[in-house]
Amino acid sequence: MVIQWFPGHMAKATREVKEKLKLVDIVFELVDARCPLSSHNMYLDEVVKDKKKIIIFNKIDLCDRTETAKWKNYFEKKGYTVVYTDAKNSNNLNKVIDKAKEELAEKIARQVAKGIKPRAIRSMVIGVPNVGKSTFINKLIKKNVANTANKPGVTKKQQWLKLNKDIELLDTPGILMPKFDNQEIGKKLSLIGSIKDDITPLDDVSLYLIELLKQSYLENMNNLYKIDVTADGENVFIMEKIADKRFKKIGGDYDYDSTIKLLIQDFRTQKFGLITLDNYNDMINEEVSDEN
Ligand code: GDP
Numbered sequence: 581m582v583i584q585w586f587p588g589h590m591a592k593a594t595r596e597v598k599e600k601l602k603l604v605d606i607v608f609e610l611v612d613a614r615c616p617l618s619s620h621n622m623y624l625d626e627v628v629k630d631k632k633k634i635i636i637f638n639k640i641d642l643c644d645r646t647e648t649a650k651w652k653n654y655f656e657k658k659g660y661t662v663v664y665t666d667a668k669n670s671n672n673l674n675k676v677i678d679k680a681k682e683e684l685a686e687k688i689a690r691q692v693a694k695g696i697k698p699r700a701i702r703s704m705v706i707g708v709p710n711v712g713k714s715t716f717i718n719k720l721i722k723k724n725v726a727n728t729a730n731k732p733g734v735t736k737k738q739q740w741l742k743l744n745k746d747i748e749l750l751d752t753p754g755i756l757m758p759k760f761d762n763q764e765i766g767k768k769l770s771l772i773g774s775i776k777d778d779i780t781p782l783d784d785v786s787l788y789l790i791e792l793l794k795q796s797y798l799e800n801m802n803n804l805y806k807i808d809v810t811a812d813g814e815n816v817f818i819m820e821k822i823a824d825k826r827f828k829k830i831g832g833d834y835d836y837d838s839t840i841k842l843l844i845q846d847f848r849t850q851k852f853g854l855i856t857l858d859n860y861n862d863m864i865n866e867e868v869s870d871e872n
Pocket residue numbers: 638639640641642665666667668669707708709710711712713714715716
């Protein structure tokens with residue numbers, strides 16, 4: 581079974597985002613700091629074209645900083661501005677505003693030189709599901725706008741929220757449907773909750789999680805489950821070790837179903853500690869070998 585998307589939904593969502601994009605000067609693309617490349621929309625540049633973009637590595641509090649820093653460098657080399665945030669705890673949010681102003685400083689200066697009084701910068705948040713878009717918007721607003729109570733009579737369609745005198749933010753994010761041409765990226769998107777569990781083969785996802793942990797965070801997995809597996813152990817064998825520790829056998833067989841759920845749940849509740857799923861060296865080597 582492979583993870584599949586419904587092209588109809590995808591096309592509609594993309595159309596909606598494209599419409600909204602026409603209104604803005606700058607786009608804040610939120611990605612999950614635990615897999616900045618997998619949760620980044622590869623087609624962003626095509627969709628957004630000439631707008632300024634800032635890539636925000638959100639959930640920075642959950643990632644393995646050393647690995648994620650390599651991705652920051654990777655995106656910066658491609659010309660993006662990258663900002664780390666922890667939206668849940670309102671960390672570093674105003675840095676995004678500062679960077680947006682920096683990005684648009686030249687354009688504003690040109691307008692001023694022509695004698696045009698510049699209007700406020702218009703921005704919007706986009707990203708795949710569950711990267712923290714709503715949290716980001718809400719926290720940014722709380723930090724910057726004293727009173728955001730809805731005024732009676734104002735239709736709650738789309739509103740520009742004034743972050744300060746220079747910058748406005750669209751109050752609803754643009755949801756990008758995850759696009760991937762590679763099942764491994766799909767499995768990571770499933771782990772971070774961007775793809776719904778009911779369309780995902782969770783057995784494959786959990787075996788893939790074991791593979792990733794085995795390669796980069798073996799100690800974390802061994803410590804959590806009090807097992808002693810090595811990096812050359814087969815994934816199914818490791819799953820059986822975990823099953824053996826945690827669940828009673830059913831009819832003489834390991835309780836795979838419970839173990840699959842446990843692994844995914846443990847990842848989503850950070851039981852393995854600070855983890856980055858996108859391994860820089862692995863993915864870049866793949867990119868290079870794809871090009872050859
Ligand atoms: P959206 O689908 O992109 O709008 O994502 P939400 O804003 O609904 O957030 C998804 C989940 O991620 C929620 O449980 C948030 O509390 C959580 N979340 C959002 N930002 C952060 C963050 O920076 N750090 C952590 N640890 N959790 C976050």
